[in-house]
Amino acid sequence: xxxxxxxxxxxxxxxxxxxxxxxxxxxxxxxxxxxxxxxxxxxxxxxxxxxxxxxxxxxxxxxxxxxxxxxxxxxxxxxxxxxxxxxxxxxxxxxxxxxxxxxxxxxxxxxxxxxxxxxxxxxxxxxxxxxxxxxxxxxxxxxxxxxxxxxxxxxxxxxxxxxxxxxxxxxxxxxxxxxxxxxxxxxxxxxxxxxxxxxxxxxxxxxxxx
Numbered sequence: 001x002x003x004x005x006x007x008x009x010x011x012x013x014x015x016x017x018x019x020x021x022x023x024x025x026x027x028x029x030x031x032x033x034x035x036x037x038x039x040x041x042x043x044x045x046x047x048x049x050x051x052x053x054x055x056x057x058x059x060x061x062x063x064x065x066x067x068x069x070x071x072x073x074x075x076x077x078x079x080x081x082x083x084x085x086x087x088x089x090x091x092x093x094x095x096x097x098x099x100x101x102x103x104x105x106x107x108x109x110x111x112x113x114x115x116x117x118x119x120x121x122x123x124x125x126x127x128x129x130x131x132x133x134x135x136x137x138x139x140x141x142x143x144x145x146x147x148x149x150x151x152x153x154x155x156x157x158x159x160x161x162x163x164x165x166x167x168x169x170x171x172x173x174x175x176x177x178x179x180x181x182x183x184x185x186x187x188x189x190x191x192x193x194x195x196x197x198x199x200x201x202x203x204x205x206x207x208x209x210x
Contacts, residue, residue, distance in 0.1 A: 010045075010053055017043040018050055022064045027107050031061055031115045031122075058122050062129070065112075068103045069130055074137030079144035085151060085203060089195045092141060093167060096134070097183075105130060106175050113176070135160055151202045159202050166194040 010018075021042035025034040036057055040047040054060040075092050100106045109130065116123040135157075142156035151159075170190050175181040184190070 010049060014043070014045055014049065015053060018045060018053065018060070019064055019067050022060050023068070023104070026061060026064060026111060027104065031057070031111050031119070034061075036060065058119060061111075061122065062125055065105075065108050065126055066129060068105055068108060069099065069133070074134060074140075076137050076140045079141045085145060085199055086192075086195050088141065088145060088150070089163070089198065090191065092138060092163075093191050093195070096164070096167060097171065100172060101175070101183075106172065107179075110176055110179070135164070138164065149204060151199075152204050154202055159198065163194070163198055166197070167191075170194070 018039065021039045022034075025039045025042065029035075034057065036050055037047045039060070040050045043050075050060065054063060075095060078088055078091050078095075081088050081091060109126075112123055112126045112130075138160040139156045142151065142159055145151045146153055146156065171181075171183050171187065175183075
């Protein structure tokens with residue numbers, strides 16, 4: 001299964017209508033109980049039109065998730081951001097949280113996790129699309145920070161995992177298991193402390209006094 005479209009094409013307006021309707025139905029009914037014909041009706045297109053664009057419900061769901069994830073196109077542009085290391089990392093966290101909550105990625109992830117046993121290929125594709133793509137993008141930022149001397153040379157794959165792990169423990173995991181979750185009021189403070197912890201370990205070493 002792939003997010004690639006079939007050889008048939010429909011207008012951008014119809015495609016947007018299908019994806020928006022798909023998002024509503026998947027969030028309301030879950031993947032298993034969402035019905036393609038009802039999505040088509042909500043989008044004011046025929047079921048055949050949906051299947052001209054997407055070969056299966058899995059492919060439609062993947063496209064819905066891709067659209068949500070693409071509302072924030074990774075972090076690579078932050079690699080040239082002016083400012084110190086803390087400011088750049090704060091911008092990464094802000095974008096990460098925006099996509100998780102405002103783009104409904106957390107809600108979509110909850111659906112994917114629920115379907116992981118019955119649709120393992122879908123779960124694997126969503127893991128790469130949502131998790132690993134952003135991990136690779138975050139590494140681009142960290143590698144650039146190393147190049148600029150804002151961080152010391154290190155395994156940026158590990159530090160990217162470490163940094164996002166802190167955020168997941170603070171807000172992502174609680175939100176996945178509680179649909180009514182609201183971020184804590186002191187989230188900004190927690191983020192600052194997490195960034196300070198990261199920089200204490202990966203920040204450039206200070207030269208010893210002579």
